[in-house]
Amino acid sequence: MQEDKQKIETEIQELEARMASADFWTDKTQAQSVIKTIAELKEKLSGMGKYDKGNAIITIFSGAGGDDAEDFSAMLFRMYEKFAARRNFELSILHRNQNDHGGFRNITFEVAGKGAYGILKNESGVHRLVRISPFNAKKLRHTSFSMVEVIPKFAKTDAADMVVPESDLRIEFSRAGGPGGQNVNKRETAVRIVHIPTNIAVHVNAERSQEQNREQAMNLLRAKLYKRSEEERLAKEKGMYISKTTEIEWGNQIRSYVIHPYKMVKDHRTDVETANVSAVLDEGDLDAFIEAESKL
Numbered sequence: 001m002q003e004d005k006q007k008i009e010t011e012i013q014e015l016e017a018r019m020a021s022a023d024f025w026t027d028k029t030q031a032q033s034v035i036k037t038i039a040e041l042k043e044k045l046s047g048m049g050k051y052d053k054g055n056a057i058i059t060i061f062s063g064a065g066g067d068d069a070e071d072f073s074a075m076l077f078r079m080y081e082k083f084a085a086r087r088n089f090e091l092s093i094l095h096r097n098q099n100d101h102g103g104f105r106n107i108t109f110e111v112a113g114k115g116a117y118g119i120l121k122n123e124s125g126v127h128r129l130v131r132i133s134p135f136n137a138k139k140l141r142h143t144s145f146s147m148v149e150v151i152p153k154f155a156k157t158d159a160a161d162m163v164v165p166e167s168d169l170r171i172e173f174s175r176a177g178g179p180g181g182q183n184v185n186k187r188e189t190a191v192r193i194v195h196i197p198t199n200i201a202v203h204v205n206a207e208r209s210q211e212q213n214r215e216q217a218m219n220l221l222r223a224k225l226y227k228r229s230e231e232e233r234l235a236k237e238k239g240m241y242i243s244k245t246t247e248i249e250w251g252n253q254i255r256s257y258v259i260h261p262y263k264m265v266k267d268h269r270t271d272v273e274t275a276n277v278s279a280v281l282d283e284g285d286l287d288a289f290i291e292a293e294s295k296l
Contacts, residue, residue, distance in 0.1 A: 007149070017085055018034060054116070056111045057151045057153055058108070062103070063145035065143065067101055072146050073105075073107065076168075084111050087286075088113065090111075092109065092110050125253070125255070126147050126253045127145070127254065129144045129259070132259075145253065152226070154223040162222040168195055168197055170194040171191065172193075174188055174190045190204070190213060193214075198225070198228070202217045255267045262275075264277065267289050270292035
């Protein structure tokens with residue numbers, strides 16, 4: 001993305017330099033063509049990173065690994081929670097599906113702060129944990145996987161950026177409640193929306209009213225569809241094929257967190273690594289990884 005921006009900026013500078021030449025305006029047709037091209041390039045440039053300055057919505061899904069994977073998802077949530085606190089960002093939970101051990105089958109939360117999405121968007125992908133399983137009586141080494149999805153925060157005013165026909169939606173309502181049946185809402189305020197053509201689903205139960213949860217769910221769905229379309233566009237420009245789904249398993253991970261038999265966190269895209277696993281997972285120190293990711 002950074003290379004694409006630099007390429008467009010260079011093209012604009014070169015065209016503007018041509019416009020400054022003494023004989024440029026003698027050919028009216030050529031001049032109009034160049035002015036039109038500059039306008040199109042500037043419009044394309046302004047669309048890049050359109051939502052980078054806004055908030056981020058993060059969902060963590062547990063993959064292969066059972067209780068270990070769900071515990072790993074909880075570890076990742078705490079890592080991002082600490083990271084948000086380090087940046088003075090606010091974090092609020094939109095939906096969570098928690099097990100009896102305190103792990104998460106999935107959890108969706110918003111990170112609010114200036115530039116949160118631009119900073120965190122490259123955290124999207126499969127994360128892998130290697131450790132001695134606390135759920136295994138034989139204390140065997142275990143590998144777990146979780147998927148992190150980061151999308152921009154969409155507001156109702158952004159609806160024009162991603163129009164979704166009502167006929168493409170399946171909307172379901174249910175009662176919202178906490179783990180173990182605690183704080184159960186007697187009204188069906190929780191909202192689940194499925195985008196039928198892509199099977200993308202969102203679930204929101206954070207608000208007290210069905211209407212508020214439905215609005216948040218639609219904003220989430222638009223953001224997911226927007227990010228998907230952006231990924232497909234970028235892949236097409238680079239002549240790549242983009243899979244419709246990413247398996248949450250070995251071979252797809254973007255980052256590994258190894259606690260046993262040695263200690264290391266390594267990002268497989270940038271090769272940035274550290275032996276201080278505690279600083280990353282317990283304190284949310286992701287600065288080195290995020291800085292390197294921004295140059296991808």
